[in-house]
Each structure stands twice: as structure tokens, then as C-alpha cells.
Amino acid sequence: MFSIGDFARHGRVSVRMLRHYDALGLLRPARVDPATGYRSYTAGQLARLNRIVALKDLGFTLEQVATLLAEEVPVERVRGMLALRRAELEAAVAETAAKLAQVEARLRTIEDEGHAYDVIVKQLPATRVVELTGVAAGFAPEAIGPVVRPLCAELGRRLPAADVTPSGRLMCYYEQRAEDEVVVHAAIPASVGVGDLNGLSIADLPATRAATLVHRGAIDGVLPSWQAVVRWIEEHGHRSAGAQRELYLDCPADPAGWVTELQEPIG
Numbered sequence: 001m002f003s004i005g006d007f008a009r010h011g012r013v014s015v016r017m018l019r020h021y022d023a024l025g026l027l028r029p030a031r032v033d034p035a036t037g038y039r040s041y042t043a044g045q046l047a048r049l050n051r052i053v054a055l056k057d058l059g060f061t062l063e064q065v066a067t068l069l070a071e072e073v074p075v076e077r078v079r080g081m082l083a084l085r086r087a088e089l090e091a092a093v094a095e096t097a098a099k100l101a102q103v104e105a106r107l108r109t110i111e112d113e114g115h116a117y118d119v120i121v122k123q124l125p126a127t128r129v130v131e132l133t134g135v136a137a138g139f140a141p142e143a144i145g146p147v148v149r150p151l152c153a154e155l156g157r158r159l160p161a162a163d164v165t166p167s168g169r170l171m172c173y174y175e176q177r178a179e180d181e182v183v184v185h186a187a188i189p190a191s192v193g194v195g196d197l198n199g200l201s202i203a204d205l206p207a208t209r210a211a212t213l214v215h216r217g218a219i220d221g222v223l224p225s226w227q228a229v230v231r232w233i234e235e236h237g238h239r240s241a242g243a244q245r246e247l248y249l250d251c252p253a254d255p256a257g258w259v260t261e262l263q264e265p266i267g
Helices: 004-011 015-024 043-057 062-070 075-111 141-161 223-235
Strands: 039-041 120-124 127-136 164-166 171-178 181-192 201-205 208-216 244-250 259-265
Touching: 004 015, 004 039, 004 043, 015 039, 015 062, 043 062, 043 075, 075 141, 120 259, 127 141, 141 171, 141 181, 181 201, 208 223, 223 259
Parallel strands: none
Antiparallel strands: 120 208, 127 181, 127 201, 164 181, 171 181, 171 244, 208 259, 244 259
């Protein structure tokens, strides 16, 4: 048998919490010394302790935990509930990380005011692309990101079965259709032959002059670079004249290593 201190250590909980569980009737000691009042536990009681902690971490109150334990919830059900909770926590972590990236991008934009960027004017040729489209509720990162990522992934999945020969790099371009509605195009240049395009559409992008800037780093932090392009356009007497494009030059597994050319058609 183990003292309450040793049992707490093996169960990775506090002695105070074990006393609390005892008071609530959730986990009684295997033995209480009548003379000293010292509590002792067995190794077999770790299984019940694990269930208590797991259910509490799922968000159940201790009163609800007591009810579930009394009903002897099967291990498989507890495992399923824990898996669901893990997925919820992972989603929350991902959402927080995305928000932090957006905050960092705004801070960089403020810090970079007045910083010179290497904007280059290029002549973009007319290009035929195959594409998939989706709709985002505005240009905010939290609206664009959830549309762009699955759209690009789906385009990649459909290409092998399509009668298409890619002739360039993946790109996205964006069209404002309404005040809070942006059409997102995930596209790739292609020599399109006759045949089944596996649900892909064909679009012809017109030849245009564009102000371009190479953005290095995660696409979630692209805001300072795009705003630098816009400032350059205004400062040099141009105007925006078409859908913004992002040409993905290099996309390693680590988003920090991404290289993206931003292209803003100008008139």
C-alpha cells in the first residue's frame, strides 16, 4: 500500500486534491489508520483516479464525475470522450496560433511604415489556368484562410485524374464580388486538352502589368507586404486594375520558409 503522498506522486495529483476526492466520496482510501488518521491507497486505485482526472479534464463537474463513475462508464466511451476533447483543444490551439500570427502581422505593418520594399513592375502574360473557386466573407485572414487552404488541397487532389498538363506554379487570385464577398480562385497554369477535367474549370487570365513583391515567410503574415505594394502603387501614381494574385514560388513543409510573389495589376 502507498501513503497518500506516494499515491499522489504516482497519480500526478496533489495530496490536497486526494483529500478533496475522499471528502466527496469519489476516491476513498483503501485504509485509514484509526489511531493516526493516515490514509493509505493501493496501486489498483490508480485506475479510478485516472478516470476521475480524465472526466474532470473533459469539463465535467465533480458531481457529474461521481454520477458517471457510479454508472461505470466503459473504457471505450471514456477514450472516445477524451479523443473528442483532444480534438477540441487542438482546434483551439490552432485558432489561437492563427490569431497570434494575425496580431504579429498587424504589428509588423505598423513597424514597417516608411520601410522601403523592393516592388518591381512586371508584364504578366495572358495565361490559361484550370481552377476551383470558393467564396469568402471578406478579405480578413480568418475569412480567407479557411477557404484558401482546402481549395488548394482539393485542386491538388483533382489534378492527377484530370486530362491536364500543368505548365506553371500554383496561384490564388481574388475578386471582390460584393461588400463582404470575395471569390477565391485556386488555379494552376495548364495546357488543357480535350477530356475530363475532373470537375475543374478553365479560366483565361488577361495579360497585364503588375506591381510585384516577393514575400518570404508564412502566408498568414503577408499583410505588411501587401500593404507595402499598395503604398508603392499610390506613391508612383498608379491605380489597381484587376484581381490580386499570389504566386507560390516555394512551399516547404515549414510555412516560415515559404516564398510567394504578390502581384497587383496596375493601370
